[in-house]
Amino acid sequence: MVTRQITSELPEEFKAGTSGPKVGVRHLQAVLLFFGFCVSFMQRSNLSLAIVAMMDRNSTNPDFPEYAWSEQTKSLLLSSFFWGYLVMQIPSGMLVQRFGGKVVLLCGVGITGILALLTPYSAQLGDWQLTCGLRVVQGFCQSVLYASGHAILGQWAPPAERGILTTICYSGPQFGTIVIMSIGGKLATSQFGWPSIFYISGGCGIIWSFVWLLCGANSPRQSKLISSRERNYIEAALAEISESENNATTAKLTTPWLSIFKSVPFWALMICNCTYNWGFSTMMTQIPSYFKNVYNQDIQSNALLSALPYAVNVVLGLCFCALAHKLLSAKVTSTNASRKIFNTIGMWIPMAASIALGSIDADQPDLAVILLTVAVGVNSATFLGAMVSVIDLSPNFAGTLMSITNFAGTMLSIIAPLVVGVIVTDATNPNQWRYIFYIVALLYFIGNLPFLILGSSKLQPWNEPVQRNAKRVERNAEIGRGA
Template identity: 50%
Template sequence: MKTSEVQDNERSKKIEGDTCEKPKGFGFRHVQVILIFLCVTIAYAERVNMSVAIVAMTDRNSTNPDFPDYDWNEKEKSLVLSSFFWGYVITQIPGGQLAKRVGGKVMLLVSITLCSLLNLLTPTFALYGDWPAIVCLRVVQGLCQGVIFPSTHTLLAKWAPPSERGTISTYCYAGAQFGTVVMLAISGVLASSAMGWPSIFYSSGVAGLVWSVLYFFYGSSSPSDCAQRISPEEKHFIESSLNVTGDHGGRPIATPWKALLTSPAVIALIVVHSAHNWGFWTMLTEIPSYMKNVLHFNIKQNALLSALPYFAMMVMSLILSPLADWMNNKQILRVEVSRKVFNTIGLWGPMCALIALAYVTSKEHSALAVTLVTIAVGINAATYLGFQINHLDLAPNHSGTLMGITNCSANIMSIIAPLLVGAIVTDASDPFLWRIIFFIAAGIYFFGNLQFIIFGKANIQPWNDPEAERKRNDGVENPAMEY
């Protein structure tokens, strides 16, 4: 019978071999996926909770003496609802840089912990500071959450092998839709409970703090940071599959700003991300107004219908992601072709739905309008297999910074798009004015995806690791350049 020492030696020799066999069963990388999924779920629940709570907070029929209703006008409500994004845009790029230096785990922990504590304090801020205090609090929450997507991309660069990149990334970001669906579904029940509308903020705040404790003990910035928890086989599989290191001698690789910002592939990524956000937020923020004023159908009064598009997007993302990885691993489609095919489905599909919706102007066709919106948002999930993981394809060492850059630009579009609607739609009941809005969004969808098809890439760029590129040019093999 072999001794334990001999078995360990043989195991190490096997792991150090040339093969990179995928370990079977549930691994520690899957634990990270679950934790990041829950992180994004809580982040979005804490992001959208104000959108649903503000209805109860300004309800003049409230009978709660401790937290009475607030007489906020439409301008004050708009300031409260938009203030989150003022802070959110600011920390996108710094978030990617900080995640590269201190680790994605630290950034997520700090972000969710602070944001959750502020959620617990929201009712108190409202009680003693009214809407100006809430605006300040929401700006700080936006600053906290601005680091989440860049930090998540930094973690995915360490944890997601190329053969599982689409599935792992999509499952993590599916938390965005899940958190929104859950908050929309339970907000009415919480608002009518004994604690009233404050319970909406208390529940999401407590959930965030519980997650922070779990992530403190079980989260990790990379496989090398949790050698005692992850199996040697899984660690070898991940690191040999990626074959990319994020540091040189313990120091992070300096960000090649000039090469990054002048790369046609990165510029294409910035444009397509911005185009996506313009169309996506036009659909989710303005279509309810269109349906109310033109079709005389108030979708916001129906929690089920309000959550339906998000639910459809979550389901589609869970279906499409394993399909994309299977097609890539079987070499049915090259990775670059796959990214562009799925991105085309995710942007040009909603484009067609928006054009069709522009001609639905009768109250009798409100069901058709709901169907078109649900299809448009659901199909949009295909972008998770397109531009939304392209950052990892281009530069794993700088994926967090890349996500920060593109997401910053994209969220500026999210702010501008509603302002354009306000400037054009001077009569909310005029279907022709809304048709202009839908055609603009459809045109931006079309252009954004077209230039991604032309200029987008899916191979690791030379500036990802200049030293490795230099060695490659000198004749030293660098298998990380493509997968």
């Protein structure tokens, strides 16, 4: 994968610090990534909604098969996606490093789309066991999402625009969840039944793959759509923070594993990502079941209520992005302070909402909707915190860093639905759900604290190849002797 090729003789108008085109191909890449994440999360969360209809003893749509699966089996199915997702996390970063984010992401989303189309047949032919196996393979393919996204953003996003481009990209998961949960109820009760939930999500993934094949690119240097003006602007902006002087390709860079694992800011990110994943996966997989069983919502109302928190998440994410950009532009906050402030908003306000959610009674559905909306909606502020800090630490190895942190986070994403299956043995009992929300709140508190104290937005020395650092030291020494 070719990264930026920095030209030392850039025209003056393209030097870093000057403005590039206000809207350009870098924004197109972020929008394409947005839709890529959108369709991926439609495929990831389709089962969370469809399984309500698949297990509906009251016959949501009697023309389609229904399955007498237990709550434990349901929890197993909902967590199975993350088994395959976990296995490939570290290798996915290496694949992105070797082949580039474009082709790896293309394969991941495209194959997952095909498998989504096959999901209804897997349930009919092999019951929950075959469905479980198919979900494992889907997770296996989608493990490349964040590593690819971060690697591509690391080469496309000038430092001053990382917040907005990252927010655009990572609003995709929430938007995809909104779409599938908003239309899922109507699809399940329509003449096409619950299988159409899988057909729609799978078809969207395949369509996106064709568009990405034509318009996506690993870096500005590889794009056929970008103007020389915008390309030089991006490359100069990235050159300013890395102080690179030589042309290089990421494929030739040796991953500094030891330096990464000795980095304190990296460990702060790791802990934060783990706890974020627990809360996000718990909410994504359990909200439909929670509303149906505790508040007796039918599947259409259930779908709309389940989608509302994610709609607010997208809207607030854009609002937080505008606010962060304004504060940084006015120099009210430093980059490091901005990352920590918004990460704290994104984790500790949802923490308070989760505690309150666990404390309300089963006869307060409206309050439950409000608290769930706050818990999931305000979570979007983390896009401007720990999520973008991965690129701050190392643009060259952003994909690898994301694959490592996501590996750890995915372990908790696997455990979270299983814990729900152990604790919530009676899905209609709100007292059992109470413990689930308290656990989410505790982990949100624990996750943000190290990032608040030890997190950093400073470019790490190991971002550059050893040879470059050595040359820089030697050059500085010569300058010192000359003085």
